[in-house]
Amino acid sequence: xxxxxxxxxxxxxxxxxCLDPPNSWEELAGPESYRQKFYGSVxxxxxxxxxxxxxxxxDLYVESIAGLExxxxxxxxxxxxxxxxxxxxxxxYESLRPRILNILxxxxxxxxxxGCVVIW
Numbered sequence: 389x390x391x392x393x394x395x396x397x398x399x400x401x402x403x404x405x406c407l408d409p410p411n412s413w414e415e416l417a418g419p420e421s422y423r424q425k426f427y428g429s430v431x432x433x434x435x436x437x438x439x440x441x442x443x444x445x446x447d448l449y450v451e452s453i454a455g456l457e458x459x460x461x462x463x464x465x466x467x468x469x470x471x472x473x474x475x476x477x478x479x480x481y482e483s484l485r486p487r488i489l490n491i492l493x494x495x496x497x498x499x500x501x502x503g504c505v506v507i508w
Contacts, residue, residue, distance in 0.1 A: 391417040391443070393490050393507045395497040404506070407497065414494075417507055418487045422477065426484065431472040437462045447508040456495050459505060463491045 392415045396406045409415050418426060426432070428444025439455070440462050442448055450459050466473070467488045470481050477484060491507065498505045 389420045391420055391422055391507065393417040393494045393505065395494045395501070395503050395505055397501060397503040407501065407503065409493065409497070414490050416487065416490055422487070426473055426477040429473060429476045431476055432466065435465055435469060437465065440466065443507060447506060449504065449506050451504040456498055456505060460492065460495045463488050463495065
């Protein structure tokens, strides 16, 4: 199974309406194992991250501008420190980098359309 990141809005009845990214690969956030080995890693927690490490115990829904800004900061912090994650995640820089870039792109799309982000 794959971990996905999607931008969505809420329909009139409150249902999630996922917005397709420009390219289908932009919704990939990594294999399911990344919940613990990457996003919920000791390295992530050592950086003081809170939102992304919560993926180790469930899906992440971000529906406020403050939440989107926090997710953006945390993803950027992971991107800036990818070297800390390669050993624990069992993946190289070039495997991890696109996952974080996809999260950042989803956050930007959500900000642009007054939407939300889910990582599931």
